[in-house]
Amino acid sequence: MNVVVCERPGVLALDERASPIRAAGEVLVRIRRVGMCGTDYHIFRGTQPYLSYPRIMGHELSGEIVEADAESGFRPGQTVCIMPYLSCGKCRPCLRGKTNCCRYLM
Numbered sequence: 001m002n003v004v005v006c007e008r009p010g011v012l013a014l015d016e017r018a019s020p021i022r023a024a025g026e027v028l029v030r031i032r033r034v035g036m037c038g039t040d041y042h043i044f045r046g047t048q049p050y051l052s053y054p055r056i057m058g059h060e061l062s063g064e065i066v067e068a069d070a071e072s073g074f075r076p077g078q079t080v081c082i083m084p085y086l087s088c089g090k091c092r093p094c095l096r097g098k099t100n101c102c103r104y105l106m
Contacts, residue, residue: 010044032064063082
């Protein structure tokens with residue numbers, strides 16, 4: 001699969017990577033769209049202090065299911081959007097529906 005990598009601030013490169021292999025209990029998604037947000041612009045400019053390079057940008061994305069366990073509720077061809085955060089569901093922001101502000105964001 002092709003990925004765009006920010007090798008260092010101001011430098012993007014197209015790279016080819018092996019396609020992921022789905023394990024039991026996982027869903028394989030073919031990414032169709034990626035949105036660029038302020039975080040991505042900070043990464044490109046080198047003003048995002050909380051990460052290292054090289055970095056694959058883009059955490060606002062959608063795609064289509066390629067493979068899933070039958071009991072997962074997902075089916076091949078289904079369109080999905082992806083919430084890229086793993087939140088605790090118990091802290092104050094989570095309880096208010098603001099999982100992207102989770103105090104224990106994983």
